[in-house]
Amino acid sequence: MPLLKFVSRMTANEIRRAYLDFFSEQGHKIVPSSPIVNKNDPTLLFTNAGMNQFKDFFLGNKTPDSRRVADTQKCMRVSGKHNDLEDVGRDGTHHTMFEMLGNWSFGDYFKEEAITWSWKLLTERLGIDPELIYATVFEGASEEGVPRDDEAKQVWLKFLPEERILLGNKKDNFWEMGETGPCGPCTEIHVDTRSREERLKVNGRDLVNIDDSGVVEIWNNVFIQFNRLADGSLENLPERHVDTGMGFERLCMILQGKQATYDTDIFTPILSQIEELSGHKYGGSYATEAKADMAMRVVADHLRAVAFTIADGQLPSNTGAGYVVRRILRRAVRYYFSFLDVKSPFLFKLIPMLVNEMGAAFPELAQQKDQIAKIIEGEEKSFLQTLDKGLSRFADLEAKDGVIDGAAAFELYDTFGFPIDLTRLLAEEQGKRVDEAGFETALKAQKDRSKADAAKSVGDWISVGEDVESVFIGYDQLEADDARITKYRTVELKGKPQYQVVLDRTPFYGESGGQAGDKGTLTVDGEDIPVYDTQKENDLTIHLVKKLPETPDGLVIAKVHAGNRQATSQHHTAAHLLHAALHEVLGKHAVQKGQDVRSKRVRFDFSHFERPSTEELQRVEDLVNEKIRQNIPLIERRDVPIAEAKESGAMMLFGEKYGDSVRIITFDPEFSSELCGGTHVPHTGELGLFKIDSESSLAAGIRRIEAVVGEVALAKVNGEMDTLVELRGLLKNSQDVVKSVASLQDENRQLKKELEKLKAAQAGNLKGELLKSVEVINGVNVIATRVDISDAATIKTMVFNLEKELGDAFILIGSENDGKPMLTLSISKELTESKELHAGNIIREIARNIKGGGGGQPFFATAGGKDAGGLDAAIAAGKEKV
RNA sequence: GGGGGAUUAGCUCAGUUGGCUAGAGCGCUAGAUUUGCAUUCUAGAGGUCAUCGGUUCGACUCCGAUAUUCUCCA
Incomplete structure (x- = not known):
């Protein structure tokens, strides 16, 4: 009703x-x-x-x-x-x-x-x-x-x-x-x-x-x-x-x-699909016992949360927002795992239905549906694996009086990612319970630690003069000689004060769009203040400095570190060329998922379902270098209405917020055109050389390329070349270094084997002699002598072989290695029992003669020392023990 | 950003307080069994115990740093 x-x-x-x-x-x-x-x-x-x-x-x-x-x-x-x-x-x-x-x-x-x-x-x-x-x-x-x-x-x-x-x-x-x-x-x-x-x-x-x-x-x-x-x-x-x-x-x-x-x-379409795939019926109950109903709601809710955040470009990860996504996803897994009897990836199967329901209102979902499903499935798989490992760890947990130690439960949770509610559930099944107080204490301690570390206090903005809107002039100039501070504030970080300064006009680029912030100096009434980073809070550019100017209301000369900016711009341009090249070589699906542009390198994440082959990567690198050689001029268009930008087909990304008017960066209209707020070089030729450093997997369906250009690339290549030249020198100017090294390795392997054989033979000869020297003391076969072998492993082998041949035996060997004395003692197992001899104890005692120590098991022990002169005395002392 | 864990054979992992010649299963190679395949049996190859440094007579084992990775917290 x-x-x-x-x-x-x-x-x-x-x-x-x-x-x-x-x-x-x-x-x-x-x-x-x-x-x-x-x-x-x-x-x-x-x-x-x-x-x-x-x-x-x-x-x-x-x-x-x-x-x-x-x-x-x-x-x-x-x-x-x-x-x-x-x-x-x-x-x-x-x-x-x-x-x-x-x-x-x-x-x-x-x-x-x-x-x-x-x-x-x-x-x-x-x-x-x-x-x-x-x-x-x-x-x-x-x-x-x-x-x-x-x-x-x-x-x-x-x-x-x-x-x-x-x-x-x-x-x-x-x-x-x-x-x-x-x-x-x-x-x-x-x-x-x-x-x-x-x-x-x-x-x-x-x-x-x-x-x-x-x-x-x-x-x-x-x-x-x-x-x-x-x-x-x-x-x-x-x-x-x-x-x-x-x-x-x-x-x-x-x-x-x-x-x-x-x-x-x-939600009803989502719930009915969950019903269909899990085999449970949704009863709509909120009773505590109605676990399956609750689980279905959890799955329905979290599915949306996870799908939308991934669609907006936030991948599950172990820090920040990505960690939150991961937690939500795992909570869903926990619920279907525990209450819907589903033990394999499940959420990802619901994506096509979700896209059907919401894809029209939210195109970012529809257009990335395969990708989203793939990422979710990958996360589910890895968490189910974590659960699996946790289950076997849980089995090893000891419970005193039916109570599982809080610290142990916390370790399981904190270190191995095993959810506490699952630990509880498993404990209940075995009629045990978890020491909740102990767990909470441990959790609180960890939270306090993290909070103490992140402690930060932000002061009020203090206005200096007029509070006008800050203007960014850094696309055209690296220096402003007539700027004014409009406001500043103090931020205390781990007890150290730092200052944030806002200018009415600034050439400094604040970190955004994956591009690192500028460094440089503010000169206020002749006083130089280094700017160690520039950040952005929404649209406000904030200069980070370690001290405030004496006269905050003075005239400011704001100067960006040009070399650093140029290197960063080069890497940003490289990111655009790389993006376009990936499209050409791998396909249109290879879109940017994130980037980190710095002066020393560019890190570029993109969607792609498999490892690009070496050939593909080479083609990407070649293509970018070709575009660099063509020395393509930058076409920068500012204040383009968003509709017109869309019309032009310039690359836009999901999860980015674009205003009404945008900036378009183009290098060859046929090749690369992107909406972008970052800084770029005027001609691609300035990049000089593009070199891919590494390619790796970031998550299911996401790959990461790290690359360098300009001086950094040159330095890298030069470094590699130097190594090669040096190597070639070592190999007597070999024409084929690879082949030479391979044959060296091969030879080395053979020599090692041969050496081992020789050692064995040497030991074999010695063994014969030693066998002749056997004395029988108190009914025991005794060998106690020095040998001329330095290698401990060889002596060990020889002793074992001797023992095998003699049966009941007491074998004490003295040797020297690099002037350092060494004793090896083997006593047959039977003797250790019948005569209560302990090789470890004996050797510790007689090792005093060589100013050393040692130990081992009852039947085999070794010792080393500093005084080789005492070797004979030690051997004599050892003999006494039989 | 702060904590905790992991890194041992191609893969998955054992390795007890520092001292057994570092192991298992799967996989691989060869042989035997079999008409053939699967199976089974036998033998074998395969390890700088992540890297570097330290402590020690001696380090896979202890300590420190680095790298990679998992995980919790912010």
């Missing part, structure tokens, strides 16, 4: 469309979702809210082209402030990846319009019963000097009776971006999704902001009007903004009259 008065017939796709259309009608520009992987903001691994891509507008670093914007944004909440990962699957509403519908005003409309439109969209366009809607507004905070948000309340009173407008506290109704930065009061819209009977029993008003109560928050309208400083105080912003966010999945749930997002048409 539908739980709402109405049930919308709209599909998820139609609901999304309705939202965007509505705001388009209100004069909003509809923009595409930015990538789910956040590459521009070091404080954020993933996009976790719709406003992320507009952060610069709120911070005043940039002015927007349109003051009204709306979109649907792919978001992920798995780390930091919002972490929903462990809740996914347990209930019907939490997700790692979700879509956030949002509309924004940048210094344009404010509370009146925002609230009015929210109301109209929900009630008129989407048809939600007005009777079921509640709103909350900020109650005010006297300690902050922020009054109650009566403005918002006044607007709401136009649509809602007073009893359905609630006051909320700072936690629910005051929104902050982070510790510092833009913030303000917000108004939340809640919808009562309960049945009529339940509504009659309990007033919905009492259930607002209570989890799982049936009254759910669907939309938050934030009114940004303050800026939070590092000391905790608030200041008014010059311009006021609106930032809203409405969870798409939740909206669909309400409109379609469902109790869980998993029951909407966003």
